Amino acid sequence: MLLREVEYARPASVRDAVRLLSEHDGARALAGGQTLINVMKSRAASPDVLVDLQDLAELKAIDLAADGTLTVGSMVTYTELVESVEARARPILGDVCATIADVQVRNRGTIGGNVCSNDPTNHLPPLMVALGATMTIVGTDGERDVPAEDFFIGVYMTAAGAGELVTKIVIPAGKGDGFAAVTIGKDGTCIVSAAASLDGGAPRIAIGCVDAVPVRVEVSSTAADAVREAVRAANLDPPGDVHASSGYRRHLAEVLAARAVEQAEQRRN
Amino acid sequence: MTETVAPPQPKVVEPGQPQKGWAGQNVPRKEDKRLVQGEGVFFDDIKRHEMGYVHFVRSPYAHARIKSVDVSKALDVPGVYGTLTGDEVAILTDPFFELSVPPGAHMKDYALAVGKARFAGEPVAAVVASSRELARDASELVEVEYEPLEPLVDARVAQEGDAPILHDEAGSNVVWDGTFDWGDYDAAAAEADHVVKIKELHFDRFSSTPLECSGCLIEYNKGTGQWTMYCNHQMPGVGAIWMAPALRVGLDKLRFVTQDIGGAFGNKICLHPYFVACCLLARKLNRAVQWTEWRTDQHTANAHGNERWFQDIEVPVKADGTMLGFKVRATDDCGAFPRYEPLGCIIWAQVTPGCYRWRNIRVDFTQVTTNKSPVSPNRGYSRMQHLWLTERIIDIVASELGLDPVEVRKRNYVKHDEFPYETPNGCIYDSGDYARCLDIALELIDYPSIEQKRRDAESRGRLLGVGIGSTLDSGTNNFGQSMILNPDLQFSGNNEVATVKLDIFGEIVVTLGTVPQGQGHETTASQVVADILGCSPDDINVRPGHDSYWNSHAGFSGTYASQFAVTGLGAVKGAADMLAGEMKKLASVVLGCSADDIELAEGQARMKANPEAALPFMALGAILNANNAGLPEDLGVTLNCRYVYRPPFEKPDLERKYGNLTLTYATQIHAAVVEVDPDTGVYEIVDYAAVDDCGKRIHPQIVEGQVHGATAQALGAATHETFPYDADGNLLTPNFYDYHVPHALDMPPMKNGFIESESPFTPLGAKGMGEGGGAGIHAICAALQDALRARGKPVVTDSCNPYHRVWALLQEPEASRAGVEVVSR
Amino acid sequence: MEAGTAEVVRSKTVSVTVNGTTYEREVDARRLLIHFLRDDLDLTGSHVGCDTGNCGACSVILDGTLIKSCMMLAVQADGATIETVEGLAEGEELTELQKSFSAHHALQCGYCTPGMLMSATALLRSNAHPTEAEIRKAIQGNICRCTGYVNIVEAIKSVGETS
Ligand SMILES: Cc1cc2nc3c(=O)[nH]c(=O)nc-3n(C[C@H](O)[C@H](O)[C@H](O)COP(=O)(O)OP(=O)(O)OC[C@H]3O[C@@H](n4cnc5c(N)ncnc54)[C@H](O)[C@@H]3O)c2cc1C
């Protein structure tokens, strides 16, 4: 509780938000606040200016294109995703979002905030990598698209740099997806998570909580043994902590990757 | 008068049997109306004009010498009212008194760290400012120079020659040590067919983490020199005994006031260091000050439950499965300061043989300090750790000798016709029927179907296991047990107070000495009074909370240690009986008859023979209080009755460490079914039953609520809740992310059963309850061990088993088995 | 589109409508909504049980949505309509849910109760007849340390069954 002093602005346009973010050193976007406010409470980090994105209607749209491509505004909340008819086009999205924390967090937390905070235990970074999503980043220099694989750079660090905003996330069509996690209690924080998608041909697997960023694992077959072997071959060196030793995480990565692929196969058929 | 003669056969009431009167019924709780509207008053809801907010500067080091503290920069901030440092505390106060004999007696404990910090999070200085945020800002400007020292985080090495010493004055990390030796262990070992040896078991640190953290609003009255503390201290009687001498004032200078408290579970007993710091600040600044503890502070620096290591356990067993006792070396880790300790070094002895007829028990008990948060009597205090040992013993022995866990329990349980049962150390188990409770629990989980379910689970790739936890909830302490630890302590027996008065307009007003935190005391007290005065609980006004300025306060007043139904309601009953007698007497004078001719019914005092001749309570109240001319001089009626309930206790025999340590023994027997995913170590509790026997239930719903809550806390402690430290002495679970308590989705469906074996020793036949004995922890450990049996028969050696521990057991069952050995004749 | 430029402020006068009453107060940007409600508006029914957004004791309904008021700044709530536990009952008349909590002994210390009631109220508005599983999911963000949730679930279920 008890945040450091901070300044606050509530822009009405993306453009103004970008201006505010780039004009002020130490400015940060405030999306759902479900990570950022906590960070500020513990005073682990203290932004100087908060740029509240809540009024930016342009960031709240969910669009489904004719080819099944889904475009989700960064300020779309988990609850909105879960309830969205359009988002059912890629069912795994809503299904995973429905297991993040609890109603209150889902009502405020946003897809943009989830990927931008890139907490290694967050659900969405590995999922976005597995689904082959693309983030659109806007800065004073204009707009660029970054594939999820390149978006996550380090713990709490992404390709969206200072002064930049993620405006939307584009997710290609598909349904052969899976997600498996071992969490601390039901709907709890991930100890290890794995997401898989079979729609792009060979399985795309991404594993969370085993490194600073989601780890992609290449495999040509969906057979459980092959998947486990591929994860083993990735020579993961996960961190150990109070919830899991490095070895336990490595083991869970194998099991969960295989389960995610298995689920993806079931959903595809 | 309390009868202490036991009936030959305790009365057992069947479920569903009708009960007479208000006691025994689920009347609506008086507390609820305000609480469901957000109109409860918790300490943090209270404000005072221009009050200051206190923020503590806390040590980042687990062990460090404090070289200097400079508050000048903090004092320069506009809006900062003042500060307090350890040096000031050392001048203005005396160290809190210690309960132990040396070495513990020499440990010095102050409101703020003096000279040295002994755990990460220990308050080193305090800042008061005009807002909460500002107080924290300014606290960051306090400059403390530390010289880090090597921390001690493992109690097992606390006595080794090169271990860092926390309290130089004591010259040792040992608080207290002693041997308890009852029966003849060596003879039992010689007589046994097998001796089962277990190298080491570990009971984890955890705490019940009440949802409301601690705190106070303290006002100092300069004119009278008195402090008023609006707070959530759960044991003001003892709190004042700590605080007053430290502050160098008499007890009457300290007024504790509580209304609603957001749970306490023992975690709000050792608040005196914080409160003394706030008292000093209120006096120094001549301003009301408020301290609100935040969750991270609560986890790092308030109170944990006692962590305990059990080593070199030996259990002599006869061929038929009869166990003759055990011996063990116990090392208790009390964290940086003893505070309520070393009482935990004796409290376990209330349940020395657990539920079993074990007669030969030898315990070498040592308590040490470590650079971790201090402990405090967490729900199930000290007995839970010990009962976990007894249950682990049962299940490990059963598993090693191929005995059935149900049969072996029943063979060793104290039998229902043996009550009152005297344990080898002189405790009297008042009543119960453990085997019945177990049968009910097994029925609730459909025990006969377990083997079928086990096969079903197997077919789904899951390992199913079933486990039992049998526990006693000993209640109403004989504080004389403290003399076993320190013969110089002048504590024995127990007491609690209530007053009941009839006021001018006929109001019946009850004040309690207890400090409720959700146990519904206002409600149950009103039920007891209503039965005695012949009116409805709605007519009874029980003052919410506690105020040590009320005349209902005694040395042991408080809400702790499973005793309200005995001591609290015993006092209420006593006071209500007195008032009833006075009302009859007054009525008899007015109506011109004998007091024996009067009955109290329907809100009136009336003649039994002629109910028309009646005085409403209002008339009695008005006559005595406001219209009393002409009443006989020797009437002796005040209509304001105070009763002190004192349970029948003797001082223990200190030489033999022998005597009755608690008055009542409620039983809880639980059964759990778990399913383990062998690929991940993840498990789920798929079925759960809790059977309770606490004698007469005054308010069955409240009793069931306590069973649910104690079970949830035990399941949390069994699965995720633990306070581990790293090698530097940093707590690894300082918040509710990492310290995962059960949420609604985590709780298994719960089945409940009960019987009522009335206590022959208590005023109402009720027994204290509410703490539970941690049955859920024991049951889950047993169920996990059962589930994993097929995978190399690992032994569950820790009380808390998060997934990673289960996975480790699956990976290396031999590692856990290495500590277990059976020596057979 | 030029939507103007927003100001950067360290404190701000906010206007919020809580339980039907509109309040205007100057508040620091850094102040959490829960502290604003409790300390500035003296609406102490909503509680604080953690400092990490885990416990839900501070839950309120903001513009129709259930949120944790410790996970939001007061300035963010400018212009919002907020419902807290104090606003549930109509005068002396408790809501069915409040009555049911009492009847089922769904509260012991009552500290989690305000937040729990807000979560349950939000649930029943969107789903009048929830199943046990739906109820547990809906109160997952509210920690209770006293009751083990057994009677809370029963209390909510019974309102759903009788409505
Ligand atoms: C009790 C609790 C439990 C949780 N459990 C989980 C869990 O199990 N799994 C999980 O995935 N998450 C969990 N979360 C985190 C939650 O999902 C957060 O909502 C999420 O991590 C951040 O999203 P937000 O919208 O709240 O972002 P904020 O907290 O507002 O922002 C997070 C970071 O992202 C930046 N940011 C936000 N939006 C943008 C943008 N559009 N462009 C550029 N930068 C931006 C911010 O500046 C900030 O640095 C939990 C949170 C809580 C309180």
Ligand code: FES
């Ligand atoms: S106080 Fe808001 S979630 Fe705990």
Ligand code: FES
């Ligand atoms: S009733 Fe005490 S926390 Fe829920």
